[in-house]
Amino acid sequence: MFASGAGSNFEALAQAGARAELGGDIVALLCDQPGAPVIERARRFGIEALVLPSPRHRSRLDDEAPWLHALQERQVSVVLLAGFMRRLHATLLDPYAGRMLNIHPSLLPAFTGLDAIGQAYRAGANVTGCTVHMVEDALDAGPILAQAEVERRADETLEQLEARIHAAEHALYPGTVRRFLTEPWRVDGARVRFGEGPGLSSHIGTAAGNG
Numbered sequence: 001m002f003a004s005g006a007g008s009n010f011e012a013l014a015q016a017g018a019r020a021e022l023g024g025d026i027v028a029l030l031c032d033q034p035g036a037p038v039i040e041r042a043r044r045f046g047i048e049a050l051v052l053p054s055p056r057h058r059s060r061l062d063d064e065a066p067w068l069h070a071l072q073e074r075q076v077s078v079v080l081l082a083g084f085m086r087r088l089h090a091t092l093l094d095p096y097a098g099r100m101l102n103i104h105p106s107l108l109p110a111f112t113g114l115d116a117i118g119q120a121y122r123a124g125a126n127v128t129g130c131t132v133h134m135v136e137d138a139l140d141a142g143p144i145l146a147q148a149e150v151e152r153r154a155d156e157t158l159e160q161l162e163a164r165i166h167a168a169e170h171a172l173y174p175g176t177v178r179r180f181l182t183e184p185w186r187v188d189g190a191r192v193r194f195g196e197g198p199g200l201s202s203h204i205g206t207a208a209g210n211g
C-alpha cells in the first residue's frame with residue numbers, strides 16, 4: 001500500500017486483512033513522508049513500513065525506480081493507494097497497469113484533485129461521496145470499481161461531512177478490494193464490471209502476494 005498521511009484508510013484495510021476479509025495480505029506500506037501517522041499504524045499491525053525518499057522531480061521517471069524495486073523484491077501483485085499525495089508516472093504505472101487502485105473522496109469524475117470534500121461542499125452539492133478507481137496517468141481518473149453516495153444534511157458543517165465521507169471510504173475500500181482480488185471482473189470502458197471476465201488473473205501470471 002502507498003500512503004502519505006493519517007492512514008485511516010490504511011487502518012480500515014489492515015483491519016479487514018487481519019480478519020481475513022480482504023482476499024489477500026498487505027505485504028508492506030510504502031510512505032513518502034517520514035513521521036506520517038500511517039507508519040505507526042503499520043507497525044501496530046506488524047506490517048513492514050518502508051519510508052522511501054519521495055520522487056523529487058515529478059517528471060523524472062528514474063525517481064520512481066526505488067519504489068518499483070521495493071515492490072518487485074516483495075513480489076507485490078496489487079498496489080493500493082490510500083491518501084498517497086503524489087502523481088505517479090510510467091515507471092510504476094506501466095508495470096502495475098490494471099493492478100493499482102485508489103480511493104478518492106468524491107463521486108468521480110466530479111471534484112478531482114486536492115480538498116475534494118471542500119470543493120463539493122462549497123459548490124453546494126447535495127450528494128457527494130467516494131470512489132474506488134483504477135489508477136491511470138491522469139489526475140483522479142481511471143475505470144471506476146465502486147462508489148458510495150453521501151447525502152449532505154441540512155446545516156451540516158464541512159467537518160461533519162468530511163467525517164461521514166471518511167466513514168463511507170472505510171466501508172467501501174476494503175469490500176471493493178476483496179471483490180477485485182477474488183471475483184471475476186473486466187474493464188468495460190470507464191468502469192470495471194464485476195461478475196464477468198477474467199479478473200485479476202488477466203493482469204498477472206500467478207496471484208502471488210497482494211500489497
Ligand code: GRF
Nearest residue numbers: 006007008009083103104105
Ligand atoms: C482520503 O480521503 C482519501 O480518499 C484521499 O486521501 C484521504 C486519505 O485519508 N485520497 P487517510 O490518510 O486514509 O486517513
